Amino acid sequence: MITAAALCPAPPLLARELTGRDPVIPELRALCAEVTQQLVRTDPATIAVIGAAEHTRAWDGASTLDLGSFAPGFGWPPGTPGLPVALGLGARLLDQAGYAGHRILQAVGQHEPPGGCRELGAELGAAGERIALLVMADGSARRGRRAPGHLDERSADLDAEVERAVRAGDLGALAAVDPALARELMAAGRPAWQVLAGALAAEPGWPARPRVDVRYSGDPFGVAYLVAEFRPG
DSSP: OEEEEEEEOOOGGGSGGGTTTSOOSHHHHHHHHHHHHHHHHTOOSEEEEEEEESSOEEEOTTOEEOOTTTSTTOOOOTTOOEEOHHHHHHHHHHHHTTOOSEEEEEEEETTOOHHHHHHHHHHHHTSSSSEEEEEEOOOOSOSSTTSTTOOOTHHHHHHHHHHHHHHHTOHHHHHTOOHHHHHHTTOTTHHHHHHHHHHHHHOTTSOSSOEEEEEEEEOTTSSOEEEEEEEOO
C-alpha cells in the first residue's frame, strides 16, 4: 500500500554546503523539507526515493551524496559510494525530516523507456506493506537565455503540460511524456515522473486521479521546479 507520494526538484543548491550562509532558494528548500516531513507523518514502513541517473539500479540505503563535482573539498565519506545527485538530495531530505526507517534508493536511467518506468513504479509500489514515494525530478533546463541549456521555446509548453498533469493527478499524461523531447529540453525528471505515474496507477487503493497539492512552481535558474504532495483522497 502506498501511503503518500511527494514530488521535489533536485537542484544541487538544495545542499547547504554549496551556498554557505547565503540563503539561496530558501522558499524552495523550506517547501521540500515540509512535504518530506508530511510524507514521514503518514507512518510508512519504507520510503522509496526515486531519481534519474545514468543507469537504472538500486543503491544501498546507507549511501550518501558526493558533492565533490560541485565544490572542491567535498567528496565521498570513506568507504561509501557516492549517490547520484537526485537520490542523494532525497536521502538528505529524509535525514533532515528525522526518518530512521527502511529506505529504498532507486535510480532510473535517463534512457529508460516509459513502459520500463511504469513497470518499475508498479514494482516499487508493491515493495512494502506501507510504502511512501519521494520523487526527485526537475523539469526542463532550457527556460531562458541564462538557463543551463539556454533558451528553447518548446520548454514552456512541456513544463506547462507536466504541471497541468500533476495538478490534475493525470497519471496517464505523466506516463506519456515523450522521452526524446524531454532529453532535447534537458527535462531530467522525465523517468522519475513516469515511475511515479506507474506506481500510483497500479495501486489498488488509489483513485484513477489522486488528490494533488502543488506547493511550488517556478524556474528561478532557468530550470522548471515543482513541489507537490499526492494523496489517495
